[in-house]
Amino acid sequence: MTIAAVLMAVGMAVLPADAQQKAANEGDRKLRIGDPAPPLKQGVYLKGEPVKGYEKGTVYVIEFWATWCAPCVKAIPHLTELQDEYGDKVVIIGQTVSERQNEKIVKSFVTKMGDRMNYRVAMDDNSEIPAGYMTASFRKASGHMALPLSVIVDQEGRVAWLGHPGGLVYGLKKIVGGSGETD
Template sequence: MLEKLMRLTNVKKFKVNWALIQPNFYLLVLLCIITVSANAQNEQSPSLNIGDPAPPLRVREWIKGTPVQSFEKGHVYVVEFWATWCKPCIAAMLHLSALAAEYKDKVTIIGIDIKEMKTTSIQKVKAFVDSIGFRMNYHVAAEDSNFMASSWIDASGEQGIPKSFVVNANGRLAWIGHPKDLDAVLRKVVNNTWDIKEEAAKRNSNRHLAALDDSLNYELIRYVRDPNKPGDLGKPDSALLEIDEFVRHEPKLKYAPFIAWHTFSALLKTNPYKAYEYGKTWMVTPTYEEPSYWSIYRNIELYSDKLNLPAEIYELGAEAYQMEIDRIPYPELVNIPKLYHKMADMYWHAKNKVKAIEAEQNAIKALKGRKDYSATDLAAFESRLQQYKNM
């Protein structure tokens, strides 16, 4: 934990005999390091930030659309990074094409193919683009010698694709994120109502919070149950005490994904009714990312056979499933029938027969809506539905 925070803060390592340090002093030292990390965060900032001039375009070959040599002043651009193996990238293409049509004279969307496997030739990339057809109705190019991935993705500290970069009419980066969130951003950028300074501050704050959350997760893992010890529930009281100290020094951590996971898990074991109240707020409180709905229902499933959980907790789990389903950007990539099936089980544990039946019916409907659904899955879902109706 200490080494992790040291890497975040650029603070020199120093030798400490932790065996001689009292627990409270250990926590004090830890929190001091966290405070230092807040002040040193600027030193850890990526080399490419919101508000900076957009890096140049350098591509190996233009595959589709008129080549774009540079960013013209007075025009808005979206640089979208994708790869042929990336299913979320492919799912986002139709949405990007719709945006390209909507902002035809104001925004140019450029798809840059990066991070391809060594066995994927430029010919294979071209064949892929041809096979996609109208679903990829915007400018497309393949990067040159990893320049785009290095100068854009890596330099900005981002990870993974798909990833969209919006370049405003002044040639500066206005936004970086997932293409599913482009609609609201482009509307403001095109109308000159987008606040770059505010977005930059928000992004820096989120990066700082994410780094703290990730690091503190390592500290809290020592209180998690040992799966090799039957009946072990870990040390939830100790976890909650440390979490309270962390949150007291940085209130924004309260519903951060890792901290929230440990908090909800510990409360399930110590006070399920407080867990319910915490979970209800957690589900509607975004921090540096959207709430982790799966963290709620997964925790409940982990302890359903180990703890005597009240009906409210299972209702909460079912609501978490529904909120996740409602916010899935590309349903074709997710096993939605299974999510409804598990939601029905949550409602059944909550003794809500009506909603359990409704959720299982939704599971069956969603399953039948898939092109190649499993007859075995259908039989299992229908059998479970009958059980719910008969009980």
């Protein structure tokens, strides 16, 4: 254990449990709500047009998921509904993680899902970072390693919301305004 870790542990021992958790979380995070979103750097896109960067005025949802993650698979139809509802106002990207970059498995899964998974899907880029660029830049940097994880990037290219996709509809209503339907 490093000296810094010992000092942090000793210092935290006098804090209440909830304050200890908050301090630990804050110390680990490098990406917070309101920060500029890390650049998009994905590997192969398996579905939809690749997104090279954030366009001002567009909201992005980056959904971190894996084929083996039951809650992730359960969220897929909901994400499709949101993509249909918001149309061009929101770009949803299903960002695979922890697939050991096995494109064949993910591609087969996406093909089998068909229109039930009607949004962009990309593999993570692990050419420079073994765990994957998107995983390191978003999940690890934000301290949110559980799957599934939804990240909303607002119209200005800033991280506006992070959480479980079950709360995504509320985040989108707050950021985009109302539902995505037009009159």
